[in-house]
Amino acid sequence: MTNIHSTASEMASALAAKEISSVELTKQHLDRIASVDGKIHAFLHIDSDGALAQADAIDKKRASGEKLSPLAGVPIAVKDILAQKGIPTTAGSKILEGWRPPYDSTVVAKLKAAGVVILGKTNMDEFAMGSSTENSAYGTTQNPWDLTRTPGGSSGGSAAAVAAFEAPLAIGTDTGGSIRQPAALTGIVGVKPTYGGVSRYGVIAYSSSLDQVGPFARTVLDTALLHEAIAGHDERDSTSISAPVPQVVAAAKRLDVKGMKIGVIKELSGSGFQAGVSARIAESLELLVAAGAEIVEVSCPNFEYALAAYYLIAPSEASSNLARFDSMRYGLRVGDDGSKGAEEVMSATREAGFGKEVKRRIILGTYALSSGYYDAYYGSAQKVRTLVKQDFDNAFAKADVLVSPVTPTTAFKIGEKSNDPVAMYLSDIATIPVNMAGIGGMSLPVGLADEDGLPVGLQIMAPVMQDDRFYRVGGTLEAALLSKWGKPILSNAPDLAVK
């Protein structure tokens, strides 16, 4: 019986076999949202009418025998950083409160064309700047595993929605780990595709050389299906790669890693990682060896500088990108009483509309780019980027994929790091190098830490446009873990609907 706990591929099969209609399936998810989202706060906007209309249209097309895409009729949640025509899109910021985009981002347009039913927009750290959703101007999302903890961020709303069975699929963005880290902290699968693999057109920009859109789901295959639905060249994104999309669905189904070399990154293991995290990673490697893979150790000595470089590069790009929020053409305008000039109104609006972390990064970026400091900060950070890329090149010469924990710890408590920016930044230490080099990476749930019973994520990385490799390894490992556990990892999470 298909229900909210089914996988997206099971839902797709049931829809194709007409065992359930998209309208019924969409209603089930809207009911689930109504019953649990008060606790989770995954959504900023729920578009019930739009979703049901979209579902009804798909059902009619199916009834008339029209050929449909694999995920047609399956619901999805979309991070509130992607423009969707006519639907409030805030990027978690007060400066965009009430803005309804006059156009669809390419990813949203592709989802609509594929008949994927958009339930609503999900919560996030303001402009994707954060690792916990605590920087959202609209309140924090709670982790479905433990409501006192964060789901990670910045795509925390999308991850929590999938983990809480409010949606089987979700879209996120990942600039320094914003898909992989929340996936790890909520026990689901999340993928940051190769930079340029998915169009950024209509995605509100944070750090343009690092931002990438990607999929969330509860299984590797579901993630792959969504990946293929959104990927591909887009002439409206000049950084979009003009090459065939990696065959990630076929890779997810392969269930074989014989002869593959798995590189364990020495610098992203051992001290600095919670014991329960390291233990689950070690067990995963044993399972991969049992499946025929070979483990090799690789060294990436410059990764220790990647975090520092990221917190110069991303704020620098952000200080430029966020200049567009000038109160002139859209969004908030404050203090325009006829007596003030444009610059005064602009400054007052940005003061009122941006949150603390956003201001912090704009000021930091402005500093790093200012004359006299440019070479010492931004210039040096760009050199570190070269070194990080070289480390990856050397490591991939020895291994087909690289692995590490996604995060140093399991989900942290809400408020634990919110007053210590540097401590918060450290939660992205293992994910940032991937963005710096523009390669792709997956977060796969590999068990629960003994100390706290919370999910642990394994990061699997592959060279540029070889995203199929981490789907192949992830799919194989997922199957081995499932046969070991006898049930999906999320069946260990509390049942939120219990009154």
Added chain:
Amino acid sequence: MAAISRDDVAHLAKLARIEMTPAELDHMATELEQILGAVKRVQEVATSDIAPTSHPLSMSNVFRDDVVKPSLTNEESLSGAPAKAEDRFKVPQILGEE
């Protein structure tokens, strides 16, 4: 590196067009100094023989034929404007400042 003063932050805030309160400036100066202390590590390895990487892809300009394609209507473009008049964005006074 010299300490970040409140005046430095005030200058940056002016460049970034963010009107900050004195309390915010003080707080930001402390935080900025903390963060810069952590990120200046990049200088340890950034030697002169290393080429900078500004972007993960080596790209050249992307061109297309100069053909008019459908785009937003005037009404759609103005749909989110805080103020509009005569089919245009209405903005506060720009000239005559300073």
